Structure formats: C-alpha cells, structure tokens
Amino acid sequence: xxxxxxxxxxxxxxxxxxxxxxxxxxxxxxxxxxxxxxxxxxxxxxxxxxxxxxxxxxxxxxxxxxxxxxxxxxxxxxxxxxxx
Amino acid sequence: xxxxxxxxxxxxxxxxxxxxxxxxxxxxxxxxxxxxxxxxxxxxxxxxxxxxxxxxxxxxxxxxxxxxxxxxxxxxxxxxxxxx
Numbered sequence: 001x002x003x004x005x006x007x008x009x010x011x012x013x014x015x016x017x018x019x020x021x022x023x024x025x026x027x028x029x030x031x032x033x034x035x036x037x038x039x040x041x042x043x044x045x046x047x048x049x050x051x052x053x054x055x056x057x058x059x060x061x062x063x064x065x066x067x068x069x070x071x072x073x074x075x076x077x078x079x080x081x082x083x084x
Numbered sequence: 085x086x087x088x089x090x091x092x093x094x095x096x097x098x099x100x101x102x103x104x105x106x107x108x109x110x111x112x113x114x115x116x117x118x119x120x121x122x123x124x125x126x127x128x129x130x131x132x133x134x135x136x137x138x139x140x141x142x143x144x145x146x147x148x149x150x151x152x153x154x155x156x157x158x159x160x161x162x163x164x165x166x167x168x
Contacts, residue, residue: 036131043127047120063112
C-alpha cells in the first residue's frame with residue numbers, strides 16, 4: 001500500500017448562479033481591483049492508502065459521486081499525488 | 085495586456101479546527117470509505133488582464149491579503165496561467 005493525497009475540486013456547472021462569488025467579485029472591485037470574472041470552488045484534500053494511483057483516483061471519484069459533489073449542479077475533477 | 089486566470093487556494097492553518105471537514109470525513113467513513121485525513125480549502129479562480137504573469141500573481145496575492153484570506157487562520161497560495 002502506498003500513501004496518496006487525492007485532491008477533489010468541486011465547481012458549480014456553467015450557468016448555475018453563484019451569488020457568493022458575485023458578492024466577492026463586487027467587494028474586490030469596490031476595493032479597487034480590476035477583474036473580469038471570479039469563480040469559487042470547493043477543494044478537498046483526502047489522504048488515503050491504496051495499491052496504486054489509479055485505485056486512489058477511483059476511490060476519490062466515488063467519494064465525489066456519493067458525497068462531495070451534487071451531480072445536478074456540480075462538476076468535479078480529481079488529482080492524485082503520492083504523499084511523503 | 086494578456087488575459088490570465090489566477091487561482092487562489094485558501095486553507096486553514098495547521099492546528100485550526102475544521103469541524104466541517106471532520107463531519108465530511110466521518111460521513112465518508114460511514115459510507116464505507118477508508119481514509120486517513122480530509123482537509124477542505126476554498127479555491128477562487130480569478131480572470132484578470134495584466135502585462136505579465138508576475139503582475140497577475142502580485143495582484144491576486146493582494147486580493148488574498150485584503151479579502152479572500154484571513155491571515156490569522158488561513159494560509160494561501162496563488163497559481164497563474166494564461167487564459168485562452
């Protein structure tokens with residue numbers, strides 16, 4: 001077994017309104033920053049042991065499907081790296 | 085001016101309690117997943133125009149300092165990529 005960290009990034013699908021991100025963008029503009037767009041996402045860093053990177057990614061994807069993401073409104077991606 | 089996307093990842097500092105992440109971890113364990121640890125972070129993807137990647141990163145860092153992160157409890161990092 002090898003120690004991995006799987007990073008799951010959960011984003012709202014395009015077209016889904018994100019009032020919190022809009023508020024953040026407006027606040028930054030009010031502070032004088034110039035930006036075209038701001039999107040927010042949730043990121044989960046999961047430490048797990050697996051026989052290989054493929055297995056670690058597969059399990060992290062299953063966690064995203066079952067709990068971390070809502071398939072109706074979210075897209076997600078998974079990255080896996082060996083942990084030291 | 086070039087179009088960039090700056091990604092700001094905001095994490096709780098080590099030692100700061102994260103009850104939401106603990107609950108998520110417990111829920112995953114209840115669903116039968118085996119994991120060692122789970123940390124959550126906020127991710128902001130900011131589209132902005134700048135003369136170069138260094139300037140874009142500098143401005144995103146300033147946004148983190150002024151609004152996106154709370155220096156008492158958060159660490160953050162910034163990644164910049166050219167936007168197509």
